[in-house]
Amino acid sequence: MSRRRQIYEGKAKILYEGPEPGTIIQYFKDDATAFNAQKRGTINGKGVINNRISEYVFTRLSHIGIPTHFIRRLNMREQLVRQVEIVPIEVVVRNVAAGSICKRLGLEEGEPLPHTLIEYCYKDDALGDPLIAEEHIACFGWASNEEMQDIASMAIRVNDFLSGMFAAINIRLIDFKLEFGRLYDGDYSRVILADEISPDGCRLWDMTTNEKLDKDRFRRDLGGEEEAYQEVARRLGLLQNDESAQGEVFDLSSHRSKLRGTPKPKK
Numbered sequence: 001m002s003r004r005r006q007i008y009e010g011k012a013k014i015l016y017e018g019p020e021p022g023t024i025i026q027y028f029k030d031d032a033t034a035f036n037a038q039k040r041g042t043i044n045g046k047g048v049i050n051n052r053i054s055e056y057v058f059t060r061l062s063h064i065g066i067p068t069h070f071i072r073r074l075n076m077r078e079q080l081v082r083q084v085e086i087v088p089i090e091v092v093v094r095n096v097a098a099g100s101i102c103k104r105l106g107l108e109e110g111e112p113l114p115h116t117l118i119e120y121c122y123k124d125d126a127l128g129d130p131l132i133a134e135e136h137i138a139c140f141g142w143a144s145n146e147e148m149q150d151i152a153s154m155a156i157r158v159n160d161f162l163s164g165m166f167a168a169i170n171i172r173l174i175d176f177k178l179e180f181g182r183l184y185d186g187d188y189s190r191v192i193l194a195d196e197i198s199p200d201g202c203r204l205w206d207m208t209t210n211e212k213l214d215k216d217r218f219r220r221d222l223g224g225e226e227e228a229y230q231e232v233a234r235r236l237g238l239l240q241n242d243e244s245a246q247g248e249v250f251d252l253s254s255h256r257s258k259l260r261g262t263p264k265p266k267k
C-alpha cells in the first residue's frame with residue numbers, strides 16, 4: 001500500500017493529494033489557533049463537526065448557483081475538493097461590529113453596521129494577515145479587477161443566503177471569512193469559493209441570548225467551545241443519533257446546560 005502524499009498542513013486542516021488529478025482531500029483537525037497562532041489548543045470533535053457543517057453550507061450554496069470547490073464528503077474528517085490556486089486574500093464580510101473592527105475603529109461590539117461591509121486581508125502568516133485596500137490587491141496583482149468583482153458579488157450573495165439560513169435556526173450571522181481559489185480550464189480561469197465555512201471562521205450569536213456559538217469561545221477563554229460547535233450542527237439538523245455508532249458521542253443534554261452555565265444534571 002502506498003502512503004498518500006501530504007501537500008500542505010495548515011492550522012486547522014491538512015491537504016492531501018486526491019485520487020484523481022485536480023482533486024485534493026481536506027482533512028479537518030481538532031487543532032484551534034487564534035491571534036495568528038500565538039494561542040493554540042484543541043477543540044475535541046471540532047474537525048468532525050466543521051467537516052459536516054462546511055459540507056452542508058457549501059452544498060446549499062451550490063444550490064443557489066455559487067461555484068465552490070466542494071465535491072463530496074469522504075468520511076468523518078475528510079472531504080474531496082477541487083484543486084484550486086488560492087487567491088491570497090481573506091475576504092471578511094461584516095454585518096454587526098465585533099472583533100478586530102471594534103478595536104480598530106472604536107466601535108461597540110454588537111452594534112449593527114450601517115450596511116454590510118467587506119474587508120480584505122493579505123494572506124500572509126508572517127505578516128499577521130494585514131488589512132489591505134482593494135488598491136493594494138490591484139497594485140500588487142494579487143487578483144484582477146474582474147476577479148475582485150466576482151469575489152465581491154459572491155461574498156454578498158453568500159452573506160444574504162447564510163444570514164437567512166442562520167436566522168431560521170435563531171442564529172445571527174455577525175461576520176465571517178471567505179477564501180476563493182482559481183480553477184483553470186486551459187488558458188482561462190475563474191474564481192470559486194474554497195476553504196471552509198464553519199464556526200472557526202464565522203461569528204454566530206444566538207438571536208435570543210447573544211450567546212457566542214463560534215471560535216470566540218476559544219479566543220476569549222469563554223469555555224464551552226465543543227458544545228457551541230455541536231449546538232450549531234444540531235440546529236442545522238446535522239447531528240443524528242447514528243453519530244455515536246461511528247465513535248463520536250454527542251451528549252446534547254449536558255452541553256446545552258453547560259452553555260447556559262447551569263450545572264450538568266446528575267445521572
Ligand code: TMP
Binds near residue numbers: 092099101175201202
Ligand atoms: P476579526 O474580527 O478578527 O477580523 O475576524 C473577522 C471574521 O473573520 C471572524 O468571523 C473570524 C474570521 N477570521 C478567520 O476566519 N481567520 C482569521 O485569521 C481571522 C483574523 C478572522
Ligand code: ASP
Binds near residue numbers: 032035200
Ligand atoms: N485562525 C487564525 C489564527 O490562528 C486567527 C483566528 O481565527 O482568530 O491565527
